[in-house]
Amino acid sequence: MNLNDLKKVPRNINPGVRSAKLQTMAALLGNPRSSFDVDCQPVTNPTLKKLIVLEDVGPFRITGLKPAVDDLRIIFADVKANDPGLYAALGTAGMLCCRLVRGTKTGAISNHSWGTAIDIKINDVLDRRGDGKVLQGLINLAPFFNKQGWFWGADFGTEDGMHFEVGDDRIREFHKAGLFTGRSVVAPELALNIGDRGPEVRHLQERLNSFGSGLKVDGIYGPTTHAAVISFQAEKGFDPDGIIGPKTAAALGL
Known part of the structure; x- marks a missing residue:
């Protein structure tokens, strides 16, 4: 089996693992810096900076959030x-990179900004983002990441096969274990908000469409989805905050 063969994204990936939500990241770790663009910039949040390390993880050295590393x-x-053959093929395009999510119009902050996401190379090859195909080596690698509570980016609306990130539940486990030194905050309720992406957002869009929203089902919680949520909440007499909390989720059948 050639680890660099291109394959269609498999079905039913990331079993039981959710992508980390921006609300969770910001609440538990704070914002990495005050401003972002599409280019990498340094972390300026002093509390977060104390949690950033450069360490050997086996096949390479990497800079990221200590618990994630x-x-x-x-x-x-x-x-x-x-799988020693797969191990020998592993490389990386980096982990810590304070920037916006590339290719979206939501202004969403990438989870690379907290040092909790990594881009993986197979035999020094980066998977092409958004073509619906992924390297065989990444398919073989994904279950190892899922086992540890990490989410594979091949499941995003725009396929991102090279990308792996700490899942939402795993981030909350880090917090509960006291690994985010200097952050004495309560974990927020699970919610979807503008800037989030992934299969949960696709399902949200499908449910909104069942109520007549007419959204493009792309898995990106952008301005159009946000407006549809606000409209739905207003019709139901809810606080139209555009956030999918427990009450709105229940009304949508999520």
Whole structure:
């Protein structure tokens, strides 16, 4: 099997793993900096900076959030023990990069900004984003990441096969374990908000369309989806805040 063969994105990926929501990241870790654009910029949040490390994770050294880097060491040790050929092919295009999500118009902050996402190369090849195909090596690698509670970006509305990020539940586990030193905050309720993306947003759009919203189902919680949520909430007599909390989710049948 050639690890660099291109394959269609498999079905039913990321079982039981949710992408990390921007509301969760900002609440538990704070904003990495006060302004962003599409280019990488440094972390300026002093509390977050204390959690950023440069360490060896097995196949390479990487800069990222300490608990996430520790997870990578566990993931890659598992790969090395169970698939040494795949382990030998692993490389990276980086982890920490304070920027907006590329290719979207929502102004959403990339999870790379917190050092909780990594882009993986296979035999020094980066998977092409958005073509609906992924390298075989990434397909083989995804279950190792999922096992540790990480989300594979091939499941985003715009396929991003090279991308793996700490899932929402795993971020909350880090917080509960006290690994975010200096952040004494309560974890927010699970919610969807503008800037989020992934299969949960696709499902939201499908449910809104069942009420006549006529949205493009692209898995991106952009301005059009946000407006449809506000309209739905207003019709139901809810606070039209554009956030999918428990009450709105229940009304939509999510």
